[in-house]
Amino acid sequence: FSGKSYTGDNDIFSILSDISRNCTFNKHERSSGIKVELVHLFSLSPPLTQIAEPRRILAEWYFPNEEKTPEIPNKISPFLPPQTFRALPNLILPEESAAVVVAAAAAVTMNKDVLTVLVFLLVVAIARHATASVELRETASRLRVGYYNSTCPKAEEIVREAVTARHAVDxxxxAGLIRLYFHDCFGCDASILLDETPSGDxxxxxxxxxxxxxxxxxVxxxxxxxxxxxxxxTVSCADxxxxxxxxxxxLAGLRRYAVPAGRRDGVVSLASDVPSGLPSPAYSVDNMTALFARKGFSPAEMVVLAGAHSVGGAHCVAFSNRLYNFSxxxxxxxxxxxxxxAHLRTLCPLPATLADVAKQPKVDFDPRTATTLDTSYYVGLQTGRGLLASDQALMRDRRARAIVQRMAQDPRKWARKFAKAMVKLGEVEVLxxxxxxxIRTDCRFVNADTDIPFFGIIPGGIL
Structure with a gap:
């Protein structure tokens, strides 16, 4: 990681710190060994030279409060779903994952245990990427274009009329509707539209x-x-x-694209799910890549979707840390x-009180074409004019920067890729x-006869 070489136990905390930014380790049942699920390996490209006693290290990290560290079995079962293995023969790995293969193959000085762990981590990373892709493909096969042709033939026309009428005056x-869709569609079930649920949460x-x-x-x-x-x-709020x-x-400038439908509306909406489910304005590329990877998106698709920031804007509080007392x-x-x-500082003066923060304005991401979806977002990034830290961070990452440059040079290509990514976004974790x-009759409330699922933790499992 980051060009480092690790030489043994003295660097163990550095190793674990670096791994923790790329991996999440989840405990499985103690009797069944350990399940290691890599939720992100795109940034993993190490010149790892040695990790001493890898199974002991993982065990100590996994069970930090045990007086005697349990032994991790030599054969660790990854507990992968069957569809993963069906997907592997046709899987095209991201370029970044290939670096792990090269690192493992070139590690001629490593002992057998080290190679075992590296190969295992690689297999789980491949499987995780494949599983997310398979889940999206299976969902996509259950949605279809023209879903309401027989049950509500004018459904899409009715929606278009409502959007067009509002757009004519504003x-x-x-930008608001695209953002609303994005904030719902890291689980597209219209849960973001609910004002309340029977649970009271x-x-x-x-x-x-x-x-x-x-x-x-x-709208x-x-x-x-x-x-x-x-x-x-008949027509779901999610659709x-x-x-x-x-x-x-x-209406913002793209060619109209076909949208598969057939989603159902969720009955659960939890504010507590939001912080971990949406990118922060301060996210690094690694953070964003990890988040999108968990939903089945590649780093390239992430950068393409970021182009939505060619419309809309952000309130001063989302980026004022870049203007004052930065470091x-x-x-x-x-x-x-x-x-x-300097221009932004005139729009967002340093607030004296919390009340002043609430009064600060919303600033356009792109003041030149604020209501047009185009590639000006990518052009601005190349000149240091990304509004959010997470936007400008794309230029500090070699791979992301290359994609930004390609999108800036080819607006038609970006428009095609953006439409495709928006369709894919609508396939994430749908019902x-x-x-x-x-099918809610009012998008703000679940239907009156709804049975709300109960999630209760009991010893040995979840009801």
């Missing part, structure tokens, strides 16, 4: 990552109301949101163009079939 609504809307920043909810309400008049209890995001993208040696983020930073979810 072109900025396109705080809903996703109430999370600080959503809250007053969500826009377009009234979804208008479309759903019209649909209920035309085709009662309404997917159609609306597509129509918003088209001990720099007042502002040196990665930000100085002229651009499909009569036994999953429901």
């Amino acid at each position: 072109p900025t609504i396109a 705080p809903v996703e809307k109430s999370s600080s990552a959503n809250g007053f920043t969500l826009r377009g909810l009234d 979804i309400d208008a479309a759903k109301s019209a649909l209920e008049s035309a085709c009662p209890a 309404v949101l997917a159609f609306a995001a597509r129509d918003a993208a088209a 001990a040696t720099a007042e502002q983020d040196p990665a930000m163009d100085a002229t651009y930073a 499909v079939g009569d036994k999953e979810g429901q």
Whole structure:
């Protein structure tokens, strides 16, 4: 990691610190050994020369409070689902994962235990990537274009009319609807639309990552109301949101693309799920890549979807840390163009009180074409004009930077890839079939006759 060489036990904490940024280790049943699930290996490209006693190290990390560290079995079962193995023969690995193969093959000085662990980690990484891809493909096969052709033939037209009517008086609504779709579609079940649920738990809307920043909810309400008049209890709110995001993208300048439908609406919405499910404005490329990888997206697809920041904007609080007291040696983020930073400081003066923070304005991601989906976002990044730290971070990563440059040079290619990635986003963790979810009649509330699932922890499992 980061060009380091590790030579033994003295570097163990450095090793584990670096691994922890790329891997998540989850405990399985003690009697069955250990399941190691890599949720991110894209940044793993080590010149690892030696890791002393790898099984003991993993055991001590895994069971830090044990007086006597348990022995990890020599043969660790990864407990992979059957579809993973069906997918492996046709799997094309990301370029970054290949570095692990090379590292393992070139490690002629390593002992057998070290090679065993490296190969095991590689297999699990491949399997995790394959499993996410398989799950998306299986979901996609259950959604289809023209899903409402026989049950509600004008469904998409009705949604388009609602979006178009609002866009005519407020072109900025396109960005709001795309963002609303994204914030829902790291699990596309319209849970972000719920005002409350029978459980009484705080809903996703109430999370600080959503809250007053969500826009377009009234457009979804208008479309759903019209649909209920035309085709009662037929079109899901999740599909309404997917159609609306597509129509918003088209009104913002993209060619209209086909959207597969057939999603069902969820009945659970938890504010506590939001922080770990959405990228932070301060995320590094590694953080973002890990998050997107868990949902089955490649680093390239992540960079393509980031292009949505060519429309819309962010409130000052999301980036003001880049303008004031950035570090001990720099007042502002040196990665930000100085002229651009000076302009932003006039828009977002340093607040004296919390009340001042609430009064600060929303700033466009791209002031030149703020309501048009185009590649100006990528052009701006190359000149230090990314508004959020997570945007500008793309230029500090070699692979991400190369994709940014290609997208900036080929607007048509980006538009095609963006449409494809938006469709894929709408396939993440959806509910499909009569036994999953429901068709809400009001997108803000679950249906009155809903049975809410109970999740209770008992010894040995989850009910």
